[in-house]
Amino acid sequence: MQNEELLNQIASFPSFQDVPRQQIQWLLDRGEVVIVPAGDTYIKKGDPIDKLIILLKGSLSLKMEQNGQFKEIYHMEVGEISGLLPYSRAQSAMGYGTAVIDSEFFMLNKSHFRDLVCECHELTAMLVHEMTDRVRDFTRSQHQDEKLMALGKLSAGLAHELNNPAAAMVRSSESLQKHLGTVPDKFKRVMSMNVTNEQIDLVSNILFEKVAKGVKKGETMMVRSQREDELTDWLEDHGYGDCYMLSETLAEFGFEEQELQEIRASLDQDTFPKVMEWIDNVLTTEKMVGEIKEAARRISSLVNSIKSYSHMDRSSDKAPTDIREGIQNTITILGHKLRKNQVKLIEEYDDHLPLINAIPGELNQVWTNIIDNALDAMESEGGSLTIKADRRGDVVNVQITDTGTGIPKEIQNRIFEPFFTTKDIGKGTGLGLEVVHRIVQGHNGSIGLESVPGKTKFEFCFPVSQ
Incomplete structure (x- = not known):
């Protein structure tokens, strides 16, 4: 490329619009044009950054290596300025620069920077502005990467944490819906019972004392399993048929044989199974509502944690x-x-x-x-x-x-x-x-x-x- 043609090309680049032509010529007199074929690497990680670069033709890509894999961090197009700039403290390359297609760029060694600052004021001012813009863009990009990184961790954690209580709510609500579908038949059997107010009070007092305490927590699976077996044996011995699910529910709410014996003694043989069915219905409904309530509380707690974590409502x-x-x-x-x-x-x-x-x-x-x-x-x-x-x-x-x-x-x-x-x-x-x-x-x-x-x-x- 002839000197005059190169001068006209660089002068036409947006960054050089306000730079006098004689100062651009000053650059050309001291630099050189380098040709880089497509795919060739013009700078490697660790190489000294000691030249100003102006891309004249083609396209260059700067990539960083992470565990043998490469990620592009900068793409340079015709007319852009890269490399070392006056007053820059950059020392060595962080990655690898490669020509995407056949490329040409103009290079000026840093040994000329002192003279450039003294003799070419407008050119120096433009290059300092370029450096300032580069730092601002890099900082903005870095902050964006930080936000995306934090958002990635936050969203991954939030998705996992919300999934469990949300799934529990869906599961419990579906079970509750299915359970409530059997209530009309159970209600008929309850209405057909002939019981006194004293019998109702005795059963209600025992039942709703357990409901008030809720599902019994803190005991080992072995202890609960043993109590389930004891309740199952007792119910079978007293004529209650398929009672495994009932035994599990009773055990969860802390029922003991003594309390079942007390209920059984107050009722006749035909009424007892119907009352136990009603007790099972109340406890199962209470358990499912409790699961939905706990899942909702967990979601609310998570939302509050996220709000506090991000401080969305604070300065x-x-x-x-x-x-x-x-x-x-x-x-x-x-x-x-x-x-x-x-x-x-x-x-x-x-x-x-x-x-x-x-x-x-x-x-x-x-x-x-x-x-x-x-x-x-x-x-x-x-x-x-x-x-x-x-x-x-x-x-x-x-x-x-x-x-x-x-x-x-x-x-x-x-x-x-x-x-x-x-x-x-x-x-x-x-x-x-x-x-x-x-x-x-x-x-x-x-x-x-x-x-x-x-x-x-x-x-x-x-x-x-x-």
Whole structure:
């Protein structure tokens, strides 16, 4: 390409509209045109960034490698400026630059930058604006990636956590609908009974005392199973036919043989089965309504946790913040992963933990990233996750320890670098711990790491709110 033709082409690029032609010529006199065939790599990860690049023809792609896989992070088109710019502190390439099609670009070595700044003021101003725009775009993209990453973890956790109570509500409501379909026949049998007010009062008192207490919780399956067998034997001995389902329901509400004997003694032989059928109907209905109520309560609790986690109804300014609330909301959202990975949770909080001055939504990103990484580290063999928080002088100290695979010593000093990750594409962006580090610094806090196989501990310190 002839010098005049190249000058006209670069002058026509939008970025160079206000740059005098003699300054563009100054560039051309000191740089060179490089041709890169389609598929060739013009820069590799770790190569020094020491040249300004202007794409003249073709298309270039910059990709980052994560565990042998590549993800495109930047696509360069004709007229765009890349590489090193004046006053930039970039030192080495983070990825690989490849020509998508046959391409040509103009290059200027950084050895000319000092003279460029002194002699070409408009050109320098344009390049500084380019650098400012690049930083702004990169920051915006990074923040968007952070939000998508947090949203991904949040939505995955929420979907799992909401699915169980929602499915329980559907299952219980369908069972209740089917159960209520048999009520008319049972009602006829109840109406045909000839019982006194005293008999009604005795049965009602026993029954509704059990209903008020609800399903008996806290006992072992062995104890309940033994009581079911005893109730089954008693009912069979007293002429009640198919009673396995009835025995299970009675056992769940804590009935004992003595109470059945008391009901049986107050009724005649024909009335007793009808009364037990009515008792079974009341208890079954109560149980199903209770299951629906508990599922609805669980969904409500989850929605409140999400609202508190994201702080949708609060400002983004720093305010006195209870660290425990954010950690526990995060655990609620990631609860499915704890159960799936068979991780035992141990929580130890100071009863008088002071507040810290913080942006709660940002701190929740810290807990989400650290806890989620810990659960990933225990994915294959399970383990335990220990969270401690207490006051130490003028700071609140938080320790999050897992029994996972650990972080190799040779990469521990790199884990807070942007885009550094050991996870496969789709599992990690390399932004998580960099975000953690930046948020902690923004709260005047500190973060420490100790890791060996079988134990990884992140330790945080935040100043107490005054």
